Amino acid sequence: MDTITAKRHIFSILDVDGDGVISRQEYLARPERAAAALGRAGDDPLVSLARTAHERVFASMDANLDSRVTFTEYEAWAGGEAFDEVCRPALGSLFDLADTDSDGHLDRAEFTRLRQALGNPADNACSTFDALDEDGDGRVDRDAYLAQIRSFVTDGSSPMALALHAEAGS
Ligand SMILES: [Ca+2]
Ligand SMILES: [Ca+2]
Numbered sequence: 001m002d003t004i005t006a007k008r009h010i011f012s013i014l015d016v017d018g019d020g021v022i023s024r025q026e027y028l029a030r031p032e033r034a035a036a037a038l039g040r041a042g043d044d045p046l047v048s049l050a051r052t053a054h055e056r057v058f059a060s061m062d063a064n065l066d067s068r069v070t071f072t073e074y075e076a077w078a079g080g081e082a083f084d085e086v087c088r089p090a091l092g093s094l095f096d097l098a099d100t101d102s103d104g105h106l107d108r109a110e111f112t113r114l115r116q117a118l119g120n121p122a123d124n125a126c127s128t129f130d131a132l133d134e135d136g137d138g139r140v141d142r143d144a145y146l147a148q149i150r151s152f153v154t155d156g157s158s159p160m161a162l163a164l165h166a167e168a169g170s
C-alpha cells in the first residue's frame, strides 16, 4: 500500500459520518468511546490524559483552526514528525485505557476490546493481533504496537497494513 492510500484509509476511519471532513466532535469522541467501551470512568486519570492528547492532535491537524480537518489538511500534516510529536501520545493513551492490568502489554482480549471500541470488527481484530504479536507469546507490546502504526502511517508497510487493507475491503 502506498502512503497516500494509507492516509486515505486512516482519514476514512476518522471521518465517521463520511462527510469528507473530520470534525472536532468526531475526533474527540474517540477517547470517550474507548473509555466507555473499556469500562473506564470519566474521572479516571488515564481518560483525562487521553482527552488532552486527542485535543493536541486535533489542534495540530486543523491548520486553519476552523474545527474541521479536510483531507488536504490531513495529508499535509500526517507523517513521521506529526506521529512522533502528537499522534504517539494519543494512540499510547488509548492503548493504556485498554491495558487493564497496566503491564505494558495487551493480551488478545484487551486488544480486541480496544479495536472494537474504535469501531473495528472482532474477526479483523484477531488477524491484526496475530500480525502484531510477532514472537507469538500472546501479547502485543506497547512500543511494538506504536512502531507498527508509525510505519503504516509513514510508508504504508507493516503487518498492520495487510489487516487494515482487508478491513477497507479494497
Ligand atoms: Ca465527518
Ligand atoms: Ca480546518
Ligand SMILES: [Ca+2]
Binding pocket: 099, 100, 101, 102, 103, 104, 105, 106, 107, 110
Ligand atoms: Ca495488559
